Amino acid sequence: MTKSYDYDVLVIGAGPGGYHAAIRAAQLGLKVACAEREKVGGVCLNVGCIPTKALLHAGEQIAAARHAADFGLTFGEQRMDIAKLNGWKDGIVKKLTGGVGALFKANKVTHLTGQASFVDDHTVRVGEQTVTAASIIIATGSEPAKLPGLDVDQESIVDSTGALVMPDPVPARMLCIGGGVIGFEFAHVYNNMGSKVKVIEFMPNVVPGADADAVKEFTKAMKKQGIEIAVQTKANKAEKKADGVHVELEDVKTGAKTVEVFDRVLVAVGRRPRTDGLNAEKAGVHVTDRGFIPADTRQRSNVPHIYVVGDVASNPMLAHKAMKEGLVAAEVIAGKPAEQDAVAIPGVVYTSPELAWVGLTEQEARDKGYEVKTGVFPLSASGRAMTLQQTDGFVKMVVEKDTDLLLGVHIVGPHASDLLGEAGLALEMAATASDIALTIHAHPTLGESVLEAAEAVHKQAIHIMNR
Numbered sequence: 001m002t003k004s005y006d007y008d009v010l011v012i013g014a015g016p017g018g019y020h021a022a023i024r025a026a027q028l029g030l031k032v033a034c035a036e037r038e039k040v041g042g043v044c045l046n047v048g049c050i051p052t053k054a055l056l057h058a059g060e061q062i063a064a065a066r067h068a069a070d071f072g073l074t075f076g077e078q079r080m081d082i083a084k085l086n087g088w089k090d091g092i093v094k095k096l097t098g099g100v101g102a103l104f105k106a107n108k109v110t111h112l113t114g115q116a117s118f119v120d121d122h123t124v125r126v127g128e129q130t131v132t133a134a135s136i137i138i139a140t141g142s143e144p145a146k147l148p149g150l151d152v153d154q155e156s157i158v159d160s161t162g163a164l165v166m167p168d169p170v171p172a173r174m175l176c177i178g179g180g181v182i183g184f185e186f187a188h189v190y191n192n193m194g195s196k197v198k199v200i201e202f203m204p205n206v207v208p209g210a211d212a213d214a215v216k217e218f219t220k221a222m223k224k225q226g227i228e229i230a231v232q233t234k235a236n237k238a239e240k241k242a243d244g245v246h247v248e249l250e251d252v253k254t255g256a257k258t259v260e261v262f263d264r265v266l267v268a269v270g271r272r273p274r275t276d277g278l279n280a281e282k283a284g285v286h287v288t289d290r291g292f293i294p295a296d297t298r299q300r301s302n303v304p305h306i307y308v309v310g311d312v313a314s315n316p317m318l319a320h321k322a323m324k325e326g327l328v329a330a331e332v333i334a335g336k337p338a339e340q341d342a343v344a345i346p347g348v349v350y351t352s353p354e355l356a357w358v359g360l361t362e363q364e365a366r367d368k369g370y371e372v373k374t375g376v377f378p379l380s381a382s383g384r385a386m387t388l389q390q391t392d393g394f395v396k397m398v399v400e401k402d403t404d405l406l407l408g409v410h411i412v413g414p415h416a417s418d419l420l421g422e423a424g425l426a427l428e429m430a431a432t433a434s435d436i437a438l439t440i441h442a443h444p445t446l447g448e449s450v451l452e453a454a455e456a457v458h459k460q461a462i463h464i465m466n467r
């Protein structure tokens with residue numbers, strides 16, 4: 001006799017992973033509920049991808065207005081209505097989260113409001129109700145990691161959520177602790193808004209995971225814009241005083257300590273998986289010491305009917321990875337032959353220029369035993385980049401020497417994130433550099449730089465000297 005449950009699928013968390021899973025499961029004819037204790041849309045829509053991109057765009061308009069003088073266009077005195085800026089950003093978030101709510105309704109996904117905690121492996125308490133489900137998808141996401149000695153008050157010492165609220169006036173001196181994606185995106189926002197920004201990073205290199213040459217090109221561009229970058233530097237503690245936040249910085253090579261004063265300090269030292277209050281152990285679900293709930297390639301946890309997707313499952317903590325995993329979990333539950341087997345997951349820092357990559361870095365390819373060839377096309381040779389006043393950056397292609405097989409694409413430049421679509425498809429289709437070079441790209445476009453990087457692999461790029 002089969003047991004009957006309230007739902008075929010209960011999804012816990014309505015972030016990118018959770019709402020994708022819930023909607024796809026409903027599309028496949030399953031009876032679905034999605035439990036959320038805060039707002040639908042999760043981190044990405046409410047306090048992550050979307051609001052940061054809104055602020056980045058606003059900051060870039062300020063910089064663009066300044067650079068317009070180069071071609072004879074000057075505007076009046078710049079005035080910033082901070083309340084309006086924050087309101088505009090919040091409006092976008094509201095529209096998009098409202099959209100997710102509407103999609104739930106349209107797809108007949110029941111939205112349950114409240115904290116979800118397991119009672120047993122088929123039963124979950126959500127707020128005041130108790131529901132049962134045949135399959136359960138955990139999509140509880142992640143939260144900012146803390147730094148001892150730096151207590152976040154969301155005013156003068158903030159995490160990424162606090163940093164999204166632009167203070168009035170804009171802080172004169174800003175410190176970003178952590179030279180990862182989030183640290184640099186905020187550094188770029190505040191720098192364009194008029195703050196004097198310093199980024200510190202504990203490791204010898206910023207943006208871990210990106211190609212070393214690309215990182216070099218990227219940091220050169222960031223420094224040119226006035227952002228100060230100190231690597232192998234850590235923040236030990238911070239003290240709030242009348243004239244600002246006094247932060248003790250330490251050079252990790254020499255141990256030398258200095259105190260610097262800032263008006264706002266951002267702690268962006270990584271994120272931790274979030275399982276608080278979930279009571280996963282009551283369902284027999286394994287949680288690692290670091291708080292992750294590991295999944296196999298079909299997104300199953302150690303309990304066969306309990307699935308896990310997104311930031312809580314594994315790194316990289318990226319929205320598009322969470323979304324794909326959500327779809328896989330839903331499809332597996334519906335009996336489809338789905339699996340998470342992407343060749344590559346793209347990564348992007350949405351600064352200007354952007355730093356974007358997909359596939360293997362040159363070093364990773366060598367470490368894996370490939371003999372590699374690379375091709376680089378600088379944007380200084382791109383007609384389109386010149387017309388956009390954005391010639392800092394390049395496209396670098398990493399290719400297997402004998403087979404010409406594409407292994408990775410690394411881009412520093414405007415709209416690099418949009419150019420990754422082509423590169424990702426090429427990787428998934430096992431394209432060679434020749435396949436890309438043989439494809440007619442529209443002229444003049446930034447996409448041509450991808451073509452010319454492929455030509456550069458063969459020392460046949462037209463718009464540069466091939467050495």
Ligand SMILES: Cc1cc2nc3c(=O)[nH]c(=O)nc-3n(C[C@H](O)[C@H](O)[C@H](O)COP(=O)(O)OP(=O)(O)OC[C@H]3O[C@@H](n4cnc5c(N)ncnc54)[C@H](O)[C@@H]3O)c2cc1C
Nearest residue numbers: 013015017037042043044048049116141310311317318319
């Ligand atoms: C500032 C910032 C910028 C970012 N920018 C980008 C970007 O540009 N591109 C990108 O790809 N990624 C970006 N990210 C990362 C991206 O936001 C995450 O990878 C993504 O949100 C993960 O989705 P998720 O569904 O796994 O979890 P989350 O988005 O974290 O959602 C989990 C949801 O579960 C809910 N929840 C948790 N526990 C329970 C419980 N017990 N009961 C009920 N509900 C619960 C939470 O309230 C939350 O809404 C950014 C992150 C930050 C912080």
